[in-house]
Amino acid sequence: xxxxxxxxxxxxxxxxxxxxxxxxxxxxxxxxxxxxxxxxxxxxxxxxxxxxxxxxxxxxxxxxxxxxxxxxxxxxxxxxxxxxxxxxxxxxxxxxxxxxxxxxxxxxxxxxxxxxxxxxxxxxxxxxxxxxxxxxxxxxxxxxxxxxxxxxxxxxxxxxxxxxxxxxxxxxxxxxxxxxxxxxxxxxxxxxxxxxxxxxxxxxxxxxxxxxx
Amino acid sequence: xxxxxxxxxxxxxxxxxxxxxxxxxxxxxxxxxxxxxxxxxxxxxxxxxxxxxxxxxxxxxxxxxxxxxxxxxxxxxxxxxxxxxxxxxxxxxxxxxxxxxxxxxxxxxxxxxxxxxxxxxxxxxxxxxxxxxxxxxxxxxxxxxxxxxxxxxxxxxxxxxxxxxxxxxxxxxxxxxxxxxxxxx
Numbered sequence: 001x002x003x004x005x006x007x008x009x010x011x012x013x014x015x016x017x018x019x020x021x022x023x024x025x026x027x028x029x030x031x032x033x034x035x036x037x038x039x040x041x042x043x044x045x046x047x048x049x050x051x052x053x054x055x056x057x058x059x060x061x062x063x064x065x066x067x068x069x070x071x072x073x074x075x076x077x078x079x080x081x082x083x084x085x086x087x088x089x090x091x092x093x094x095x096x097x098x099x100x101x102x103x104x105x106x107x108x109x110x111x112x113x114x115x116x117x118x119x120x121x122x123x124x125x126x127x128x129x130x131x132x133x134x135x136x137x138x139x140x141x142x143x144x145x146x147x148x149x150x151x152x153x154x155x156x157x158x159x160x161x162x163x164x165x166x167x168x169x170x171x172x173x174x175x176x177x178x179x180x181x182x183x184x185x186x187x188x189x190x191x192x193x194x195x196x197x198x199x200x201x202x203x204x205x206x207x208x209x210x211x212x213x
Numbered sequence: 214x215x216x217x218x219x220x221x222x223x224x225x226x227x228x229x230x231x232x233x234x235x236x237x238x239x240x241x242x243x244x245x246x247x248x249x250x251x252x253x254x255x256x257x258x259x260x261x262x263x264x265x266x267x268x269x270x271x272x273x274x275x276x277x278x279x280x281x282x283x284x285x286x287x288x289x290x291x292x293x294x295x296x297x298x299x300x301x302x303x304x305x306x307x308x309x310x311x312x313x314x315x316x317x318x319x320x321x322x323x324x325x326x327x328x329x330x331x332x333x334x335x336x337x338x339x340x341x342x343x344x345x346x347x348x349x350x351x352x353x354x355x356x357x358x359x360x361x362x363x364x365x366x367x368x369x370x371x372x373x374x375x376x377x378x379x380x381x382x383x384x385x386x387x388x389x390x391x392x393x394x395x396x397x398x
Binding site: 011014015041042044045047048049051052053054055056057058061062064065066068069072 | 230233234237238241242245246249250259262263266267270271326327329330349350354355370373374377378380381384385389
């Protein structure tokens with residue numbers, strides 16, 4: 001006899017509701033504390049189960065059950081008793097009928113022939129803007145004309161200043177024949193203007209007149 | 214003379230109210246006891262027992278007369294108990310075993326061991342609790358318990374022994390000391 005055998009015998013005894021053969025196990029129990037505990041637990045449970053007593057039900061439980069049954073029968077048509085499977089069939093047919101009804105209703109609805117979707121077909125795409133061809137000769141002519149005009153205005157502005165400078169240096173009114181020094185001074189005075197014009201209109205440098213002394 | 218289950222059922226199916234009352238009185242205590250020990254609450258157990266009895270009587274035409282009535286009724290009750298326990302998870306559980314007047318047979322000489330066992334049972338998972346109750350309180354064998362719970366007999370045996378071991382542990386933790394009654398040399 002070992003612990004495993006004892007445990008199996010005890011379980012079989014429980015399953016068959018038999019008293020365990022403690023006498024046969026005595027030698028083993030004397031030397032095995034674990035199995036002694038197992039047997040003690042078994043006896044404790046058997047005693048507890050044995051002390052379980054009946055539980056009293058409520059005195060009116062049967063009346064309530066019968067009343068509940070009567071209510072059910074009164075609700076049923078002609079007092080018929082419908083077994084659960086018939087009730088299940090009823091709900092099945094009712095569900096199928098409801099589905100069919102919904103399908104019919106959905107099919108008979110006034111549905112527009114075509115879906116209400118707007119298709120915009122008159123989308124206007126403007127043609128690409130035509131870029132006029134540049135007449136470069138004309139641009140050059142106009143630029144040259146503008147430059148000459150600007151140059152003339154500058155000369156007319158600077159001339160009186162030069163006359164004044166000459167007048168201050170000689171402490172006398174400017175002579176009438178100032179044309180020559182004036183012609184020399186004017187291009188020098190225009191040098192900054194020429195530089196500026198070169199920076200702004202470099203491509204027109206070729207058109208500028210030479211500065212002379 | 215006491216009618217057999219089959220006779221009683223036949224009369225019930227014909228709508229005999231006296232037979233229905235007899236049927237309820239014959240089985241109400243058994244169904245209520247399982248409900249009470251499964252749910253641990255008197256009111257809930259009454260509701261479940263009532264519902265189980267009503268369902269059973271309405272479904273009597275599905276009972277197989279060649280098989281015993283008791284496991285069939287316990288199956289219905291166990292199913293209702295499981296439903297009630299699932300609903301209970303949404304609510305705070307009731308206090309364990311409130312002392313209802315008349316809930317337990319008055320037995321002035323008895324120890325509290327049975328009550329300790331009831332409390333310990335509430336700490337088990339429902340399947341194992343049902344297994345223990347059906348075997349020990351309702352005297353079903355392991356095969357019948359397996360039919361009620363929908364598990365193989367081998368599984369029921371494993372559950373039964375595991376549950377007994379667990380219950381003994383709980384009782385020890387509660388200070389219930391087992392007494393060794395077999396004689397040792």
